[in-house]
Amino acid sequence: MPIRARALRSIRRARLAAAATTALVLCSVAGARPGFPGAEGFAANATGGRGGDVYHVTTLADDPNHVIPGSLFYGLYEKHVPGSGTVPGVGRTIVFDVGGTIYLGNNTLDLKNIKNVTIAGQTAPSPITIVGNTVQITSSSGKETSNIILQHVAIRKGLDNSGDALSIKGSGNTHTIMVDHVSGSWSEDEVISVGGSTNRANNVTVQYSTMSEALTSGHQYGALIRNNQDARISYNRNLFSNNASRNPRPGSYLGTVLDFEFQNNVVYNWSDRAGYTGGASQSQPENVNMNFSGNYMIAGPSTVGGPTTAGGTPVTGARRNTLFTKDASNAPVNLQVYQEGNMIDWSAGASRDGQDIGWTGFANWNGTTSSAFPMTDRSGAPFNYPTAGSVDPADVAYAKIVGGVGAWPWARTATDQRLISELQNYGGVAAQSTPNATEWNALVNQPMTTRPAGWDTDQDGMPNWWETLRGFNPAAADNNTLTTDGYTRLEKYLHFLSAQANWGVDADGVWSQYMNWRGMRPDNTDSSAGFGAVTTAPRTITVDIPVSIAAMSFGGAHAYTLTGPGPITLDVFAGTTTLEATSGSHTIAAPLVLADNAEVTVAGGSNLAITGELTAAGKTITKKGDGLLAVSNVRADALNIVAGQVRVIASGTPAASAGTSVMKSLSIPAGSQLDLTNNALVIDYTTLGSLLSDTRARVSDGRLTSSVADADHGIGYADNATLGLTEFAGQAVDSTSLLVRYTRLGDANVDGVVNIGDFSLLAASFNQPGSWQAGDFNHDGSVNIADFSLLASNFNQSALGRPAGLHAGGSAVPEPAFSLLLFPITMLLRRMR
Template identity: 30%
Template sequence: MTTAQGSGLSRRGLIAGAAMAGTALTALEQLGRSRASAEPDVPSADPINYADPPPQPAAVIGNTVPAFPGAEGAGKLTTGGRGGEVYEVTTLADSGEGSLREAVSGDNRIVVFRVGGTIELESGLDVSGSNLTIAGQTAPGDGISVINNEFEIKGDNIIIRYLRVRAGDTMGTPIDTFKGEGRRNLVIDHCSVSWGVDECFSLYGNYDVTVQYCLLAEGLTMSAHEKGRHGYGGLWGGQNVTYHHNLLIHQGGRNPRYSFVEDMKQLVDQRYNVIYNHGFTTAYGGEWAEGINMVGNYYKPGPATLAGVASKILSADRGGSWYVAENLVEGAEDVTADNELGIEFPPGGIDLRAEPVRFADSLPDRTAEEAYEEVLADVGCNIPRYDSVDARLLADVRNGTGRLINSQNEVGGFPVIDGGEPPVDSDHDGIPDDWETEHGLDPEDPDDAAELADDGSGYTNLEVYLNSLTSTGPSPSVSITSPEPHRVFTSTAERQQVTITAQAEGADGAAIESVEFFVNEELVGTATSAPFEFTWPAATDGTYYLVARARDSRGAKTDSTGTPIHVNQTSDLGAWTSTDIGDVAIPGSAFIDPVTNDVVLKGAGKIQGRTDAFQFLHQRLPAGENDVIELVARIDGIDRTYEGAYAGLMIRESLEPDSPYFTGGLSWVASGYKGIVSRISYSGDEASVGPYPWEDEELDVQAYWLRILKRGTEFECHLGTDSLQWTRIGYERIPMRSDRMYIGLAVDANKEANAIEHYTVGRFSALRLHG
């Protein structure tokens, strides 16, 4: 049936003027969401002329043997490097003989690993060869991990299994982690992909593809992207493509985004995936798609999921054709019973199909509940074993924990991947000697690896060996029991002691051999027996993330969920008073340098009208009808913890959260600042908010001067790059009823409608108060 519901503006439209009507951060959210949704590709007005797909690889034509047992969906008949040369990766170096980069540069290869550990990329890694199998399950020890840059598929007929790719923010550039476009016949299986600055996993615009049992995690939210809040799940789509049994976890947006490609059909089967702790969007896009199935997926809102998103399955762009059914949304029984209630329809509507798009290689039916358990039991790079990051992520899903992160350093940094010893392989055919002997092969004959196995499966002997490898076992459990999240340590001393206590337990009878303690990415201590405890002796002022890493007697490791704490140095405030206004989850703090009088102000919450919550450093002054009060200060910086973090100057009638006020300051948007002026009088629930500059333009990140004043009932805010030339960015008339008012510095952390708290640090200097 065709549905044409919808209200408001298109997701692509910039909501001009919204900031004047809503709160400051609602306006910023609207701006950010329009940017997050925008895509450069739009259809032309010409008739649709679909491009021919790349030629079917010769090895695939006529093939009836799946890529491996358990391969399903549109790419299942991909052959990869079947029967080709065996290339041994023997070094963790970025390039050169025996490197992964060299291995994937040629055609007709099965890539096996004689070394385990971490490959630190010095530039993006292009998989430029075709007819390739990358068998990550052959790496000894903990397996293989590829970090620091992009991993891009540029060949056809490729199978990639049991590989970790974790980009991270080391490069300081807006990179994807894993991507590929315009390719044919791909299977990506049991890979763990995380820490993208742009997107984590953007495999779209391809033909005949399966992505299955992949763990796609933790795009970096406020990192090096020029658009600010980013780090998304990925761009998906293509012609004859299946995404099944994957886990999207701790992704702010694009869970996924179905991206339009001008000259190809969008025919996609997305089913039996788990989406956990999606921040501010679930799936969206799919404009003019010929047919996308969303079936049997399991949506589990988490601490970072916005209340308005928790019950959403899809926010479709106009014109697409969709089949949405049998999806389960935890906490939204009505949506689970009727998936149409979880669809946000666009202006112009979509075609909501009565029957799914049919694919030649369909998956067996199962319920969303069954898919949830299947995913958590087997997703990600679990051969040879999970690393400590993946073990943490799976525990987060079970326990309902975790958050969106800005850097991998907030969760312990890149984990150590133990190398281990490879098995003896005398003929270097990819099959260990003992396995060859056990199965009647010759350990001295390299040619028998490419021969068809005598079991009638259609696989070569090497493939049978690769398909026989299994995980070494489950991971331990670990959690930090003290301090609790967002514990504030306050002292006038420059350094404080922080004692960290963890609880750890082995699985399947394994004993805990050690617990390592990390502050951000730095290892600060180790405990080898219970109680697992360490005292960090010299914590200086700042926000830190604590992680405990448990190692058991089998060598398996698990990280705890990152625990944020705040170390605040305080001082004598003189005539100023520090007050948390309203209901803030993290106590604020103020420090005035006794020599320079510079101010460091920290706080949580959100300034939003009738229910303000923020940190306020203030004095109370006479402010009658004929009094003029004025405060001038320089904002030297705002920590970039989250989009919308605010620091500014304020005048308010009282310290109650519903008091009339006038405030002006700076707020983080994208890669720069916006000037923000917000105000509310006695009646009405919503503050009036105005940004500066008014359009998309941003202010450079530098120090700015601010000036706020009250003259009778008139309030003004001025902004400048020095204290001599000012631009008025806000004005209001508020007939406040008190003849004494509070004036001072304010910070908030853009508290949103979820369970996550942020902490803003504003740095001020050169304060001048008149009144």
């Protein structure tokens, strides 16, 4: 039978096999919750250590014999993992109490014959980097390695065993493997590979990871995805940079079928073929079905034109504008490709001006010449893989990768910083033979960091501070308690760490732009947004989209201003949100919504101003730290000022509606302060109790004050149960409202004017104990001649500072009433003798 006929029959078999296996996968995937937010591809449903125990890494020791409790080796050993060896249980989550470099000696680090394990590098106090040898996720013949999540670690192998940095394979049953946010580099074969000629792995996802700077002569490759069994593999949202080729190299052994998803990746600065399949020396055909979608290919300074060789075999010279090549020079390749939305930037320079050139970017190589990609290999519709319907445009994928790829994108190490800078600025060298010497030396000499004592009292993987904020008990191990969205409490903590993001550019910008962030753009209730010391001048960030985040922080000497339209919603799945300023003076002018109780911490010497609309109905705001929090108003269930000062920003007119605060409870302990400036406050109490005397004490000792008050002004207060108002300072009030405002001394009924009505209140309580409402304008607890003097000095004056009867026409109302006061005053003075 001619080769072409055999190939067509193989294609049909491959298509049928792909359809059957895809249907099985979709039955299990459809409607299922991903293993964590953002999980994609064929391993999206990997749950890792959910429901298992928590193992703490407390040493960075190389422990190939698995004899040192607290080492990563010990925690991953088959005989020590619950449910895998002899230990009862269902799995394990590995957290790190130490950070730094794990230097492998003569042995690989193996995740072997274990099930249901999460390795959570995001929990470390500083980045975890594994150097010196290969990390393997593998299985022995007749055994199983499955349901593994490996997150937020760097694997930078270096010169040692001629192997990969990370290899996912096994002669047994290796499946359901999620590799997320792993920084891979300096391998001596491929950087992150799946399978092998005698190995296999199935249902694997590699996402948001880097495969960069593979080493050694002639074999500096990104990824080999080639199994000896039918397999389903996803490589989504990764960065391939400074490799010779195999970005990627999908294929199969023994006539098996690979269903391969290569979506939203960035491939930069290849020196040979960018990606290809085929060219193998084996006699069996390779069968590959592939969705190749939304990728951004960028020819770099090492992507030269003209003829070249790969292992002595000539290849096409059109490397700068070829995305993927079918190498039909040796064994048959039954290839079906669906491609859409791919861009290639072949022009030199830092500007991203790629084009979608469609099938022109795909080539066929027959061993001597390059030609157009075969029509029979082009699929008109995407394969029904898990993320086929969620392809980002290539430029969006590029932006997300610049912002969010790698082990610790929110605080990148020197190597990842350099690789991203090279990508953005047209730098870097492909086909290197040794690691970057400065970076390597820094890694191998990296000091170990350690969590402080008392970080996690109950050893459940969640720190005390986080559990306390969420309303959990830090003394009770409740890591496996399910939350309302089906994840465990420990998983929610891991999600929170993974979703950290920091403003990453020294410029003004918009929130929605992924490249402005270091970390995944913060826009969900697991995420946090940080604005730190990366700027050299004041910067304005426009919140151009509505965002919901769990926490926000500011720091640095240069001011940040967040403007609308927004809004920014602080929202967490349980407990309390946080807003923090550790240094500097910063402003939130965008609308701010508190969906949960909020803890606002402003460090001493720092200022945080919320000048936009603050919505906090039914919530408690707790102010901590010795610094200043300035707000336009506070309308919340409660305001607790634990430390420092809260200042209500002065309004255009005293007690204007916009500046009036409303709450049910107010706490101002000694050493803290509420500054109303020229505004008003309503406290809707349940029981009056000691509220009047507490308010007098607060005003008297300066805890409740006005920084704009002069000798004639101050803070007045009254119980509306006796005043009977329905509106006060623009807010509805009732008989259980305490009314507080900046006003003239002598304004007993807090209507903003000192007049005969105030004198009547004073006269009724003269020479008796009383509150402001009774005439105690100096807050000494009694109504006497001193208070009358204050009233008299401000009589017929308003809080505005002009005569109370002054109308638009400018004429003052006569004051005959004042003369009527003389007789009562005389009588009062006589009684005092």
